[in-house]
Amino acid sequence: MSQRDTLFRHLAILQMLPRAPHSLSTTTIGLRLEEQGYGMTPRSIQRDLEKLAEHFPLQCHKESKPYRWNYVANYNSDLPALDTVTALTLVLAEESVRGLLPKVAMDKISYKFQSARKHLEGLQGNGFSQWSQRVRAIPNGKSLIPAEIKPAIWEGLTDALLNHYAVDVSYLSRFKGELKHYTLHPLGLVTRDSSSYLLATVNEHEDVRQFALHRFRKVKPSASLYRAQPGFNLQQYIDQGAFGFPLAQEPVKLVARITNSMAWLLAETPLSRDQSLSEPDAEGWVRLEATVPNDQQTQWWIMGFGASIEVLEPRTWREQILQQAREIVARGA
Template sequence: MSEIRETLFRYLTMLQLIPRSPGRISTPVLLEKLNERGFQIDTRSLQRDLRDKLALHFPLACDDRSKPYRWYFDRDFHCNLPALDVPSALTLVLTEEYLKGLLPPVVIGQLAPQFRDARQLLDRLEGNGLSQWAKRVRAIPNGKALIPAPFKAEIWQAVSQALLENRALDVTYLSRSVEQQRQYTLHPQGLVSRHSVTYLLATVKDYEDIRQFALHRIENAVLSSTPWRGAVEFDLDDYIFNGAFGYLQGSDNITLVANVAPQLAWLLMETPLSDQQTLTPLKASEWQRLEAIVPNDQQTLWWLKGLGTNVEVLEPLAWKNDILATAREILSRLVQNT
């Protein structure tokens, strides 16, 4: 009886690990993931499970154009294990609303079946009014959100597989700096979505430095026969923390001192700018004095510039002078054009 139960649990785990099309998972990777979950099975037994067991009862297909073979389910295959409940459905509806303003359609499409299941579940609950929730839930980004840069489904598939399986990629890349196509062999190390652009972090050829490649500028990508090389001591969190995406101007944090308007003070009380922040009422004024320890980066400076007349920056002096110079330049252009 225990052997039958073990086999059943293995089948259920395999159903969870095999992606829908256009996703793929190779036999070696699937075997590795099963072993990580405590299922001791050899390659031949795994292939027999896939071919002679699961493929007979589920829309399971094999991409055998190259080795190792890769497995996937039909794109429209639904497997609700476990069954979706109402709170989870509502969470998925909100998640879809939020993500579709941040990620390209190709990426959102990977979760389309789950989002569709959530909406269908809510639509069936007409008796208690919950079907209206899908129409009443929206996510609004903070600030102006640009339309996510699109890229091809096959690019996402190749990049995802390379990251999952530690494979190198041969790509054709449109370089923004020289405005021409370049051929690279990339060794993927990570993936970051920032604002409306998704970046592949990778080393090139035999170099050790990490470079950023915008996915929408990759015009072609195929798995490479070149062995993948991991970057020495690369840590994605450290890479981001050290300013790779924040245009760091200095390695040390700085103290921001500014007078802020009442509505901005309320916002910062509820959603602080940093863990080390104070707001002090100014005498004979509705404004407050803000002091906060913040990164010395362009992103924070751009945020301050976007606040316009709701903030008066006092320190650091370099930021105060930068904002003042920007204001003078804007005023000068307005005068010239009138």
């Protein structure tokens, strides 16, 4: 085998190894190498790993066979070197997701952002050294501080999700305020605004439920056999309005009168693919028509525009908004 082939094989091994506490067995490494066209005996793989460990912070766990390998937990790789455009993209991404992802998730990739900032700050010969005064990402609406999630909880739930095993958990019920104990079968993970949710079936039930990650108190692998849901589709689950507090499964036709400034906003960022906006009438109002989910989230979005929108249809939405307006006026009387 040529030195070139050996180099690429070593790079393939380095790219697949995880950081502690996760690890890969030499058997799994061999299977992944085989998928990339490298036929290796277990002994040859072990020799490769031992050579690489002389130059990289690798750990070998010999408690049982096959041996397991990983990087040390705090290893930060600087290869390949960052270019300026990639560095700027990373600092923009950090600004965007800082208020969305839980701290424990941000900590996992913080070294990438640190490297990007150092790269830009080191470019004294151009304006990129002043990026911190020139780059900002702001949320559309009020941004809340992300709920705190314990690192062990994040590790346990994400590992169970990715490796398909059940977990026994202690979970703080929001409604009853008491600690509940479940066996969960993870199906998905969703970050929404400042909170993250695990989607899972519970015990022997088949329905998919949502669990806020910050309410977990304990997580450990379960002796129960993992029950997969082959027909579950995360995007379909979201599209059906699961995170919008649905009032009904079927969408509704929204018809409303809106101000010209709101029409400008929706012309550039439409509410739906079938949205239509009329020309302004004599009083400057624009007629909006769009198919939208029948959920509370859409109603809250509408009410956020206050007097800039008048809902005509659905009639039930119009009545609900008017009733809330009457209650607000009554409190101020």
